[in-house]
Amino acid sequence: MVGALWPMFDTNRSGSISFREFNKRDGLRETLLAQMGSSGGSPPAHVGAELGRPQRPPAFGGYPQPAAAMPVATPVVVATPVAPHGAGGHAGHHAAHRPAPPSQGVPKPTGRRKAVLIGINYVGTRAQLRGCVNDVSNVRSLLTNSMGWHPGSIQTLTDDGNSTVPTRRNIEAALKWLADGARPGDVLFLHFSGHGAQQNDPNGFEEDGMNETILPVDFKSAGMISDDQLGEILVKHLPEGVRLTAVMDCCHSGTGLDLPYTWTSRGWKEETNPYHSMGDVVMFSGCADDDTSADATTAYGASGGAMTTAFCDVLRSNPRLNFTELMRQLNHTIARRGFRQRAQLTSSQQFSFDRPFLLDDIAPNSNRTLGRTVRRKFPPRPRAMNGPLSDMLGVGGAVVGGMMAAQVAGGLLGALFG
Numbered sequence: 403m404v405g406a407l408w409p410m411f412d413t414n415r416s417g418s419i420s421f422r423e424f425n426k427r428d429g430l431r432e433t434l435l436a437q438m439g440s441s442g443g444s445p446p447a448h449v450g451a452e453l454g455r456p457q458r459p460p461a462f463g464g465y466p467q468p469a470a471a472m473p474v475a476t477p478v479v480v481a482t483p484v485a486p487h488g489a490g491g492h493a494g495h496h497a498a499h500r501p502a503p504p505s506q507g508v509p510k511p512t513g514r515r516k517a518v519l520i521g522i523n524y525v526g527t528r529a530q531l532r533g534c535v536n537d538v539s540n541v542r543s544l545l546t547n548s549m550g551w552h553p554g555s556i557q558t559l560t561d562d563g564n565s566t567v568p569t570r571r572n573i574e575a576a577l578k579w580l581a582d583g584a585r586p587g588d589v590l591f592l593h594f595s596g597h598g599a600q601q602n603d604p605n606g607f608e609e610d611g612m613n614e615t616i617l618p619v620d621f622k623s624a625g626m627i628s629d630d631q632l633g634e635i636l637v638k639h640l641p642e643g644v645r646l647t648a649v650m651d652c653c654h655s656g657t658g659l660d661l662p663y664t665w666t667s668r669g670w671k672e673e674t675n676p677y678h679s680m681g682d683v684v685m686f687s688g689c690a691d692d693d694t695s696a697d698a699t700t701a702y703g704a705s706g707g708a709m710t711t712a713f714c715d716v717l718r719s720n721p722r723l724n725f726t727e728l729m730r731q732l733n734h735t736i737a738r739r740g741f742r743q744r745a746q747l748t749s750s751q752q753f754s755f756d757r758p759f760l761l762d763d764i765a766p767n768s769n770r771t772l773g774r775t776v777r778r779k780f781p782p783r784p785r786a787m788n789g790p791l792s793d794m795l796g797v798g799g800a801v802v803g804g805m806m807a808a809q810v811a812g813g814l815l816g817a818l819f820g
Contacts, residue, residue, distance in 0.1 A: 586643025
């Protein structure tokens with residue numbers, strides 16, 4: 403079974419999987435346990451034939467090709483009655499959701515498009531990055547030159563003095579502008595490139611007990627913006643028939659908008675405590691919640707986030723991909739350039755992966771209930787962090803982490819930590 407499943411997780415064909423990779427959420431360990439539990443210890447049919455026989459390369463960056471109607475995978479953490487943090491007893495199963503109204507079906511496009519692009523290099527700080535402002539230029543060019551978006555429909559926030567300063571106040575105002583007044587048939591786009599971090603989830607909804615955050619340029623004085631806040635502004639109140647595509651190129655960004663469904667090797671996985679909403683929201687992130695993204699410099703001297711660069715390059719080369727091919731090519735491109743991170747996909751709706759990836763393609767609501775379903779609460783499990791960003795956040799190695807600086811020259815990766 404290990405031999406059959408190995409190619410799904412050793413995507414860079416290095417021949418090794420680290421202990422951290424083996425034990426991470428939806429990693430090889432959890433997949434092996436799930437497969438043994440469902441098949442009595444024998445490899446499932448879709449994985450391959452006999453152990454030791456060469457396997458066909460997986461289709462989706464290490465994931466198998468999904469079926470046309472893919473069921474939601476059972477959550478890795480089994481739903482249990484809610485108990486307060488530290489409590490020994492159970493408070494009983496709680497569901498704060500409500501029935502969804504009947505779907506109105508695929509909306510008629512309005513032609514309205516709006517985008518917010520944020521790139522922060524944290525100039526002059528010890529945690530300075532190099533490629534985030536370039537990422538904004540890259541995505542803006544993709545939208546306007548390759549996809550025909552009008553420049554006036556795009557707001558940019560960068561810390562290079564050439565656009566709106568990405569303070570917390572300005573970022574929140576831009577996000578509200580993006581979502582306000584959205585109606586069925588509208589198309590929205592969000593891109594963030596910069597430092598990402600984590601902080602304790604006061605509600606205990608997150609499976610690691612930690613909220614993901616993004617760091618505005620003034621985070622030392624104004625604080626971080628959590629995924630709960632991003633979800634409240636951008637996701638929870640979108641009506642059915644509005645499409646929002648987000649690209650988050652920062653560390654710990656896997657569930658950066660708190661969307662209920664994550665694509666895994668076993669299909670769509672629903673979060674333990676999901677929040678279901680009406681809009682069609684898909685988010686591409688540079689890495690999983692417990693991983694880091696890279697700030698890269700190519701052999702040609704152009705800095706940029708590994709995820710953003712791959713996203714733009716893949717779509718320019720082939721703008722007519724379905725989600726399966728897009729994710730496969732994203733992870734292939736990232737791995738080919740020497741990075742170990744893997745792109746992640748989360749969604750507000752379940753859909754078949756033969757769905758074409760088009761920013762203007764809008765899926766109607768398929769969630770039967772809306773709002774938060776709480777099955778279990780989790781204590782915080784902060785991750786160790788060291789380096790300049792840790793010092794600036796004042797955590798002293800306790801939690802969080804930012805985009806890592808790295809350099810690619812002639813296909814070789816040289817880490818520039820510290």
